[in-house]
Amino acid sequence: MKRVLVTGASGFVGPALIDQLIKSDALVTGTSRRRPSRATAPSNRQYSHATFDIQPGANWAPLLYDQDVVVHLADGFNAFEKLPVCAHDDRASRRMDATLHLARKAIDAGVQNFVYLSTIKAMCGVSADQVLDETIEPCPTSLYGRLKLAAEREIMQMARGSNTRVIVLRFPVVYGNGADGNFTRLLKLADTPFPFPFKALQSRRSLIGLDSLATAISTAALNHGAASGTYLIHDDAISVSQMIMQLRKGLNRPARLYTVRDTWWPMVEALPKIGDLLRRLTKPLELSDDRFRQSFSWSSPIVLDHELQRIAQNYRSQLTAA
Numbered sequence: 001m002k003r004v005l006v007t008g009a010s011g012f013v014g015p016a017l018i019d020q021l022i023k024s025d026a027l028v029t030g031t032s033r034r035r036p037s038r039a040t041a042p043s044n045r046q047y048s049h050a051t052f053d054i055q056p057g058a059n060w061a062p063l064l065y066d067q068d069v070v071v072h073l074a075d076g077f078n079a080f081e082k083l084p085v086c087a088h089d090d091r092a093s094r095r096m097d098a099t100l101h102l103a104r105k106a107i108d109a110g111v112q113n114f115v116y117l118s119t120i121k122a123m124c125g126v127s128a129d130q131v132l133d134e135t136i137e138p139c140p141t142s143l144y145g146r147l148k149l150a151a152e153r154e155i156m157q158m159a160r161g162s163n164t165r166v167i168v169l170r171f172p173v174v175y176g177n178g179a180d181g182n183f184t185r186l187l188k189l190a191d192t193p194f195p196f197p198f199k200a201l202q203s204r205r206s207l208i209g210l211d212s213l214a215t216a217i218s219t220a221a222l223n224h225g226a227a228s229g230t231y232l233i234h235d236d237a238i239s240v241s242q243m244i245m246q247l248r249k250g251l252n253r254p255a256r257l258y259t260v261r262d263t264w265w266p267m268v269e270a271l272p273k274i275g276d277l278l279r280r281l282t283k284p285l286e287l288s289d290d291r292f293r294q295s296f297s298w299s300s301p302i303v304l305d306h307e308l309q310r311i312a313q314n315y316r317s318q319l320t321a322a
Contacts, residue, residue, distance in 0.1 A: 001046075002026045002222055005067045007054060007102070008074030010034065012178060013117070016214040017071065022046045024218055029063060032074070056097035064109040069221045071115045075099045075151065081121070083143040092147055103155045107164045114159065115221050118152055118170045120206075120232070120287060121145035127283035134230055134291055152230060159228065167220045168230040172287060175307075176210030177314050183207075185277050186240075187315055190247035198244055199257040203284040204237035209307050212300045219298050226295035236304040237286040246305050250312025 004021055008014050009030025021028045022044055031052040050063055054074055064070070076095045083089065106114050123132055125141030140146045152168045159166045175183040189196075208216075216233045220226075238246075245255045269278050293299060 002068045003066060004028050004069040004071060004221055005063055006030045006071045006073065008032060008072075009049065011073060013073055013174070013210065013213060013217075016176075016210050017073070017217050018047060020211075020214040020218040021221070024222055026069075026218075026222060029067070031063065054098045054102065056094060056101050058098065058101065060102060060105040061109075064106055064111065067106075067109070067111055069113040069115065070102070070106045070111050071117070071217060071221050072099065072102060073117050075147075077144050077147040077151075079144075080147060081142055081144040085141050085143060085146050087143045089143065092143060096147060096151060099151050100154055100158070103158055107159050107162050111164055112224065113165050113167060113221055114155065115167045115169065115217060116152065116155055117217065118148045118168050118230075119145065120170050120172045120285070122148040122152060122170055124285070126280045127285050129284070132232065132285075132287040134232060156228070156230075165224070165228045167226070167228065169217060169220060169292075170230065170232050170287075171208050171213060171216075172206040172234050172285065173208070174210055174213055175207055175311060177311060179210065182277055182280055186243065186281065187247055187312065189277075190244055190312065191251050191253070191315070191319075193253070193256075195256040195258055196244055197258055197260040198241040198282070200259040201241050201282050202239045203282060204239050205281065205283075205285045206234040206237045206287045207304065208234045209300075209302050209304075209311075212302050215301055216292070216296075216298060219296050220292075223296050231292035231295070232287045232289045233292050234287055234289055235300045235302060235307070238304060240281045242305075243281075243308065246308035247312045250309035251316055 004026045006014060006018060006028060009018060010032040014030060018028050018030055028047045029050060031050050033053050035049060035051050080089060080092050103114060121142060122140055122145050123138040138149050140149055156166050173183055212235050241257055244257060248255050
């Protein structure tokens with residue numbers, strides 16, 4: 001049984017990943033700054049939890065002892081997503097130092113795999129004019145993306161010549177129960193009677209479901225056949241009009257999509273509250289994850305249309321229960 005240390009165990013991705021690792025017969029140690037509530041803490045003899053604050057110079061030795069794999073989810077860089085790429089923040093520097101310190105200690109401890117959860121924002125901004133893959137030169141547009149890219153490169157460099165394999169995973173918007181950000185905002189908009197002028201919008205954006213992301217991370221952590229490197233992952237790509245259709249289907253609402261003239265879009269994007277969301281979701285951001293699927297013999301466990309409907313159904317059920 002592989003021994004896996006997961007940082008950020010109580011975050012959005014952590015519980016789903018831990019469940020998947022346990023299903024794959026791993027022995028898992030999770031860390032977070034606060035102990036998870038009973039509702040989220042796994043009740044399994046394969047799991048143990050350590051309350052631990054990730055800081056520069058932290059003593060990782062007791063947690064890293066005898067571990068085969070480290071999965072780092074908790075770098076905290078998402079706090080800087082809205083800052084420009086050239087911004088400077090002392091907190092960001094400390095969080096970078098803390099991440100690199102963990103990576104260094106893990107490599108020194110001889111872990112077999114170090115999996116770093118990055119983001120597609122390490123490559124681009126809110127849109128891309130071409131389908132992204134691992135061969136395209138990264139060009140982040142936020143401090144968040146710049147930090148992720150710098151951490152990726154530093155950890156890779158650190159591990160050269162060692163026995164530790166580094167796997168970096170870049171992923172797009174994550175959807176699922178409990179997701180925050182733009183996807184949840186779109187779901188809430190879909191659960192209204194209002195019509196939307198999205199029918200003609202066919203620009204495709206990649207998405208990945210929470211459970212799918214968990215299986216991809218688990219596969220990367222426990223599979224030893226693929227080479228060190230950076231890999232893109234997603235479920236599939238879909239247009240905003242298709243997203244609205246599938247969400248409203250799950251909500252048992254009519255699609256209510258119509259077309260407007262292109263000249264009207266600046267006015268639509270200027271609308272309060274939803275303008276920024278529309279600017280993000282109506283532009284293309286599609287990626288290819290052929291390299292990851294082939295290298296790790298992985299395929300997404302979900303069908304995107306069906307999963308969007310299921311998420312919407314669960315959202316409605318939770319509202320009804322409340």
